[in-house]
Amino acid sequence: MPTPVAGPVQCDQLHVMGLATGSTPLELYKLISESDLDFSQASSVNLDEYVGLKPTDPQSYHYFMQEHLFDAKPFKESFFPDGTNPDAGAVTREYDRILARHPIDLQVLGIGRNGHIGFNEPGTTFDSHTHRVALTPSTIDANARFFDQPEQVPRYAYTMGIASIMAAKRVILLAFGKEKAAAIRASLLGPVTPDVPAWVLQRHPNVTVVLDVAAASQF
Numbered sequence: 421m422p423t424p425v426a427g428p429v430q431c432d433q434l435h436v437m438g439l440a441t442g443s444t445p446l447e448l449y450k451l452i453s454e455s456d457l458d459f460s461q462a463s464s465v466n467l468d469e470y471v472g473l474k475p476t477d478p479q480s481y482h483y484f485m486q487e488h489l490f491d492a493k494p495f496k497e498s499f500f501p502d503g504t505n506p507d508a509g510a511v512t513r514e515y516d517r518i519l520a521r522h523p524i525d526l527q528v529l530g531i532g533r534n535g536h537i538g539f540n541e542p543g544t545t546f547d548s549h550t551h552r553v554a555l556t557p558s559t560i561d562a563n564a565r566f567f568d569q570p571e572q573v574p575r576y577a578y579t580m581g582i583a584s585i586m587a588a589k590r591v592i593l594l595a596f597g598k599e600k601a602a603a604i605r606a607s608l609l610g611p612v613t614p615d616v617p618a619w620v621l622q623r624h625p626n627v628t629v630v631l632d633v634a635a636a637s638q639f
């Protein structure tokens with residue numbers, strides 16, 4: 421019988437984790453929080469952040485990550501695009517520099533109902549790096565459930581680009597629920613089109629897709 425290893429488990433292969441927000445990765449973050457995994461020597465980079473929200477704002481993605489993962493599993497360092505800085509050029513250049521210094525070993529991804537990844541909305545070019553986006557009505561509507569009033573949903577966000585996501589060594593795409601089924605089918609089986617940003621993952625050499633039955637219901 422192998423002797424159980426006591427104490428925290430270092431993830432030797434994971435120096436940099438790319439992290440996503442939204443309801444989809446919540447269960448994953450809960451499992452990690454309750455595990456013996458130790459990320460204190462690893463870095464994290466988040467996909468995106470709303471423009472105009474401070475890290476202390478409960479609706480910010482920074483706050484979300486603190487609450488759902490970092491309080492239980494602190495990383496050595498965690499990065500987000502600076503949502504408080506309205507100078508998009510400065511924010512995106514700085515985040516691209518951070519990403520260049522922190523190549524992602526494993527990127528966690530959810531997917532929007534319209535096939536967006538991060539906040540790369542339909543039509544985003546596959547060679548895009550960090551940029552500022554105007555959120556589509558569909559995304560504003562989908563994310564309104566996290567806000568008291570729909571008009572509180574920020575209209576802009578900073579997001580890693582599609583090329584930034586594709587540079588990750590490995591990707592794990594999670595999708596749960598029937599409202600994701602059409603986007604999943606179009607992404608995994610559909611023809612190439614920037615209208616479904618997640619389609620680009622068909623070109624990535626190392627993607628794991630985790631679906632529940634409802635999200636897989638259109639295969």
Ligand SMILES: N[C@@H]1[C@@H](O)[C@H](O)[C@@H](COP(=O)(O)O)O[C@@H]1O
Pocket residue numbers: 440441442443444445467468529530531532533536537538539559563
């Ligand atoms: N920027 C995030 C995405 O990274 C996330 O994948 C998507 C889906 O969210 P949910 O998992 O709540 O359906 O929401 C937001 O738009």
